[in-house]
Amino acid sequence: MLPQERRILLPLDLRPVKTLEEYKALGGLLGLERARALSPPQVIDVVKQSGLRGRGGAGFPTGVKWQTLYDDPSTTKYVVCNAAEGEPGTYKDRYLLGKNPYRVLEGMLIAAHAMNATAAVIGIKKKFIHPVQRLSGAIAELEEAGLAAPGFLEIVLGPDDYLFGEEKALLEVIDGNDAMPRNFPPFFVGIRATPTERNPTLVNNVETMSHLPAIFAKGPQWFCSMGTRDTPGTVMITLSGDVQRPGIYELPAGLTLRELLYDVGGGPAGDQPFKAVFSGVSNAVILPKIFDTPLDFGSMRRAGAGLGSAGFIVYDASHCMVKIALMFSAFLAESSCGQCVPCKRGCRIITEHLDALEHGRGSQENVNDIFYESGHCTDQTRCFLPQQESTLTTSIMHSFPEDFKRHAQGQGCLGGREPILPKIEYFDEGAGRFIYEQRPIVILSRP
Ligand SMILES: Cc1cc2nc3c(=O)[nH]c(=O)nc-3n(C[C@H](O)[C@H](O)[C@H](O)COP(=O)(O)O)c2cc1C
Ligand code: SF4
CATH class of the missing domain: 3.10.20.600 (Ubiquitin-like (UB roll))
Incomplete structure (x- = not known):
């Protein structure tokens, strides 16, 4: 272990925790026991004191989210754990689930206690075969041990879509639909809603849920002793x-x-x-x-x-940033579900301009048009994806004007390497290297 590392979520020796008994021997389940001895408002108070922030991407304060859900007068509420993990360059959720599925499930049970939830569902990609197997086995053991009522913890398998991880799309998938973000946020309309019940739903990422057991076992002050004031842990x-x-x-x-x-x-x-x-x-x-x-x-x-x-x-420095911008932009354009016209149209047009620049068909006009489209692809859209397209692309263009100038003047790049979209399939621990999904860059063309 490197001196900088601090293993709380991961097993100290990185050996997968194989059974519930083994997890218990390592101090597992104590957090759940302590949380269940508290009332839901007390549990929420502990989470607030810990300063935990969501690890799914936005860093939203977890205690504040829980309080919003708790304050909703609805009588039926759900807890959902987001295990879709589609962000390029990210593998931590699958790694955690493979090493220790008990921890995230314990976290979900703590959250379910705080919300007095009807059920706790983990949404995960069908293709994540090993983590799904580990979760199924762990749920069976928790049920057998009487720690979760039969059927209370559920696994819902979803598609290999980037948008599956967006929380409003995640709920759609759990409800049996395609990964297309709905209008309302989960804290307002949750899963299995009916005309009379909104079923507000708490959504937290795998890592966020995994922090909860130790916060309750060791106390929020202990958690705050690591990390920074802004982001403890x-x-x-x-x-x-x-x-x-x-x-x-x-x-x-x-x-x-x-x-x-x-x-x-x-x-x-x-x-x-x-x-x-x-x-x-x-x-x-x-x-x-x-x-x-x-x-x-x-x-x-x-x-x-x-x-x-x-x-x-x-x-x-062996990479050309026009190629990189094109690769990420094409990924986002391809991932747009097309429900909102500015996103569908804008992301595609930005990719087309980048494609023209990259392949020697571009000029300064393409550069100008990308800036223009980046300001409009986000108009009245349902989710954050086009904002990502806009922020990412314009930041690359502002940061590397020389790369773009060369392409706009038809000089090509100075030998830029062909980048690989880092959609991680697997981490080969022995060799210390990632295996990426092998897929070509798809440029959606004008219909
Ligand atoms: C396009 C898009 C993809 C996302 N993908 C994921 C994902 O794979 N996993 C995840 O936990 N959150 C993802 N999110 C963030 C979720 O919408 C949501 O904020 C998060 O699950 C909340 O959990 P947290 O508060 O614990 O961070 C994504 C968001 C967007 C806009
Ligand atoms: S903003 Fe884009 S990805 Fe998000 S719902 Fe609308 S069309 Fe789909």
Whole structure:
């Protein structure tokens, strides 16, 4: 274990926890016992005191979300755990589920107690076969031990769509529909709603839920003793790309990106310096000049970037940023579900302009048009996806004007490597490397 690592969510020796008995021997289930001895408002108070922030991407304060749900007068409520994990460059949820499915389920039972929930559902991609198997086995053991009523913990399998992870789409999938975000947020209209019951639903990410058992077993002050005031606790970080030691690391929030890239990641993998880092595809590009920013939600936001789901994709100077922008833009355009015209149209047009620039058919006009479309693809849309397209693309263009100028003047790039969309399929722990989904960049063309 590297000196920077602090394993709370992960087993200390990284060996998967195989049985409920083994989990109990390691201190598991104590948090649930303590939470169940408290009233729901007391449980919510502990979560607020811990300062826990959601690890699904936005860093929303978990206690505040729980209080909103609790205050809703509806008599039927649900708890949903988001295990869709579709963000490029992120693998931490599957890693956690593979190592210890009991922890996230214990967290879901704590949340269900606080919400007096009718059921707790985990939504996960059907293709995540190993985590699904681990969850099924663990649920059976929890039922057998009398810790969860039969059928109370449910698994719902979903499609391999990026949008499945968007919470309003996640609820649609759990309700048996396609991964297309609905209008209302989960805290207002939840799963299995009827004309008379809205069923407000609490949605939290796998890692967020996984923090709860230790917060209740060891106390919120203990949790606040790690990380920063802004983001207490540890953060599961996926580090991929041009670093010597890619991997999944549990680290206290507040470590700087420089420490992550050099001390944890071992520095650049080749002989080129780092050029750009992306925290998934949801935030602005991170440049070396802000590498000393602490990795917490507030600091990253103030630095003009974002922590996201802490999946850092690293590119060295051998990459051309026009290619990278095209790759991410094409992914987002392809992921748009098409319900909102500005998103469907705008994301596609931005990708087409980038494609023209990349393949020598572009000019300054394409660059100008991308800026224009980025300001409009977000008009009255249901979810955050087009905002991602807009933020990510324009931030790359502002940060690397030289790369874009060369392409706009028909000079091509200075030997940019072909990038791989880092949609992680699997982490080969022995070899310390990620296996990516092999898929070509699809450019949606005008209908
Ligand atoms: C396009 C899109 C994709 C998302 N994908 C995921 C995902 O795969 N997993 C996840 O936990 N949250 C994802 N989110 C965030 C969820 O909508 C939601 O904010 C999160 O599950 C809330 O949990 P938290 O408060 O514990 O972070 C996504 C959001 C967007 C806009
Ligand atoms: S904003 Fe885009 S991805 Fe989101 S619901 Fe509308 S069309 Fe679908």
